[in-house]
Amino acid sequence: MIRISINGEAHEISGAATVGELLTLLNVPPANLVVERNGDVVAPGRLAQTPIADGDVIELVRFVGGG
């Protein structure tokens, strides 16, 4: 189990070793999504290869309506 921050909230995660697996675990569809890990943007094609580790700060953002 690892402790990470997702969108500003503390989460305890087991069963996910990469960003891609984390999204599956959280039931977050990858369409139209951007992931930031520890301040760096994770390229959309690299989600499955990007590991997550204890203490990571993850932001999951997506487009919503706006002017």
Added chain:
Amino acid sequence: MPAEHGPLVIAGVEFASRLLVGTGKFPDPRVMAAALDASGTQLVTAALRRVDLQNPHDPTLSHLDLTKYRLLPNTSGARDADEAVRLARLARAATGNNWIKLEVTPEPTYLLPDPVETLKAAERLVQDGFVVLPYMNADPILARRLADVGCATVMPLAAPIGSARGLRTRDQIEIIIAQATVPVVVDAGLGLPSHAAEAMEMGADAVLVNTAIAIADDPVQMARAFKLAAEAGVLARLAGAAETTAHARASSPLTGFLRNDTP
């Protein structure tokens, strides 16, 4: 002199439509899609927000067909240059393109753009390869400074965002248009199609409308009304308006009246 008739060109990309439309506040995704269609727009804005982990399937933009429109992400929510640059980089990763509507609005009551932070962010983003379309107050000097650092447009506000009050900054926008070296997009506060027509009649290159369309009783009809108004304003500009006079200028002949004038 009539202006040249041609498409709107931003950073080398041509747009037949001079109406940009925001995607916020529509009652539902289908109405939004129909309104965008009716508006004839080719450039639509959207915002980046955190995914709600309790409800990760956000449907807001589910009906947005990005084969029809170019997406222009904004940096709304940014309170300073650092936050704006961070949002712009996230947006670029999401869209795969480098266009960004720069918004830095540190206070929520009037959502007025911070000129200093906007200029700082614009400079950094241009250096980082972005095509920057900055939302700004209607300040002609700031417009020049933003163009000087390489912004692709300037986007002066007509009135505070969502206020529907129309061209309150008209005199300043006239100066911006007169001095412009990049397209001028009048953004924010346009509440009625007549406001959009007025901006185009003045010589604005485009207008951006969101709230006035999205919260209308019938957003689709209102989108069409804004489309026609923007086109009417362009045609009027091209046609060349009559000058105003203090006294009447008779439209009908002043001779041959059915009366005998007394000498």
